[in-house]
Amino acid sequence: MITSGASRLAAQNLAIADATVYTSPHAPALHHATVVIHDGTITAVGQHVHVPQGADTLQCNGCVVLAGxxxxxxxxxxxxxxxxxxxxxxxxxxxxxxxxxxxxxxxxxxxxxxxxxxxxxxxxxxxxxxxxxxxxxxxxxxxxxxxxxxxxxxxxxxxxxxxxxxxxxxxxxxxxxxxxxxxxxxxxxxxxxxxxxxxxxxxxxxxxxxxxxxxxxxxxxxxxxxxxxxxxxxxxxxxxxxxxxxxxxxxxxxxxxxxxxxxxxxxxxxxxxxxxxxxxxxxxxxxxxxxxxxxxxxxxxxxxxxxxxxxxxxxxxxxxxxxxxxxxxxxxxxxxxxxxFKVASNQGKVAPGMRGDLTVLTEDPASGDPIAFTKVLYTIRGGRVNFRAQ
Ligand SMILES: [Zn+2]
Incomplete structure (x- = not known):
């Protein structure tokens, strides 16, 4: 389960495509949405966002994106x-x-x-x-x-x-x-x-x-x-x-x-x-x-x-x-x-201007299964993939 340095994305630009996104704990889920991170900060979230050329794209097929x-x-x-x-x-x-x-x-x-x-x-x-x-x-x-x-x-x-x-x-x-x-x-x-x-x-x-x-x-x-x-x-x-x-x-x-x-x-x-x-x-x-x-x-x-x-x-x-x-x-x-910790102005949500800290799951916790929160596909900090499930 160890990600080698070589396979890690030292991304300037990272996009997560075709995801279910919970932008905050109380917002309705966005479906088939894309999240774009540029230089460590989220720049776009939505269904019809432009993915910058050369961005590393994680094709998600319905994975679930939450704030880190x-x-x-x-x-x-x-x-x-x-x-x-x-x-x-x-x-x-x-x-x-x-x-x-x-x-x-x-x-x-x-x-x-x-x-x-x-x-x-x-x-x-x-x-x-x-x-x-x-x-x-x-x-x-x-x-x-x-x-x-x-x-x-x-x-x-x-x-x-x-x-x-x-x-x-x-x-x-x-x-x-x-x-x-x-x-x-x-x-x-x-x-x-x-x-x-x-x-x-x-x-x-x-x-x-x-x-x-x-x-x-x-x-x-x-x-x-x-x-x-x-x-x-x-x-x-x-x-x-x-x-x-x-x-x-x-x-x-x-x-x-x-x-x-x-x-x-x-x-x-x-x-x-x-x-x-x-x-x-x-x-x-x-x-x-x-x-x-x-x-x-x-x-x-x-x-x-x-x-x-x-x-x-x-x-x-x-x-x-x-x-x-x-x-x-x-x-x-x-x-x-x-x-x-008084950092809510740029952490805790998936929205433009927030730090590119994301936890990506394979299962939607809305299913009612509490351990969906443990089904981690990617852990992304500041736009960098710190963990990916093999
Ligand atoms: Zn203790």
Missing amino acids: FWNAHVHFMEPKWDDAAHQPAEKLEGQLQAMLTHSGFTTVVDCGSDGENTIALRRRIESGEIAGPKIYTAGVPIFPAHALPYYLDGIPVALRSKLGQPETPAEAAAFVDKNVALGTDITKLFTGSIVKPDQITPMALPIARAAAEEAHRHGQLVFAHPSNLEGTRVAVEAGVDVLAHAPEATRGIDEPFLRKMVAQHMTMIPTLKLFSQDKTIAQIRDLVNQFHTMGGRLVYGTDTGFLPDYDQSEEFRQLSQAGLGFREVLAMLTTAPAEL
Whole structure:
């Protein structure tokens, strides 16, 4: 499934012809339409558009063109990413395909890794050397003092020693500053840390608040792993922007509490696949549905890269079981994250002036089969084909 450098289209002009196109999550589908990308930007979409001479044309025969997918919760923390500055380009490109581009992702948000290493990987992608998604990164996350999650016991010692566990608000702000200086984009807090399978330690509110304020001062979004009511309350009171997971222990998270989150314009990334084996999965899905029904913004993410199984099918199945239709899921994959990251003026839709980021499927998700979203034919970023199904 690895696209060699030679077969990749380094397209100045790219056209996708005879496609079903969803220009946005709420627009009716265009049939037998063509999408033209010039110099990385979409220049035309429609049934009778002119394809510039010399454009590489992908004859699509009814394939389905959507705006490029985001996965707003991934991690570049497996040992295979180590020394990203010096690993062979083909190896990194193959890994990016297996983990991300093969599932249609053109933009990803790394919610915690060795920031220096992830930024080295990003540099090689952005230089054009390696085909891969746009990466936003949190760098190293911040944990409650003396309360690392038990499931991180296995992570490499070198990374473990870098994990933030500030004991004072000043230390928390300084830790954020250190990440920002490296070039990170968001801040990730464990406001509820699962120290044992049945024990959750919340982050002290003054620490969470100091980290969030410092991140906001630098224009960063703040993501939190909430775990339960207490961890969610700390996130809400600290001014966190995004819950990187639905709270997995839902007890006490009632309607007034969810309304408060919505009123504060918090975003939630459900990561339902992560919880799909839990006894409480039905309650977690209900909570996600309730939050959405109240007007809360949902964004797609799966914890890919913490979960070593990269398949996205279960997430789509769970979202469907949570009562979300394909257009709502498409919004979670495209317009909602673009709005969250304040790039909606040129990302998230298939329209002239938008960046040439497209996910092309062989099956129409309107069919009602939630895993149609996993039937990826091409992943195109900035007019360049980063993945094609063989
Ligand atoms: Zn995660």
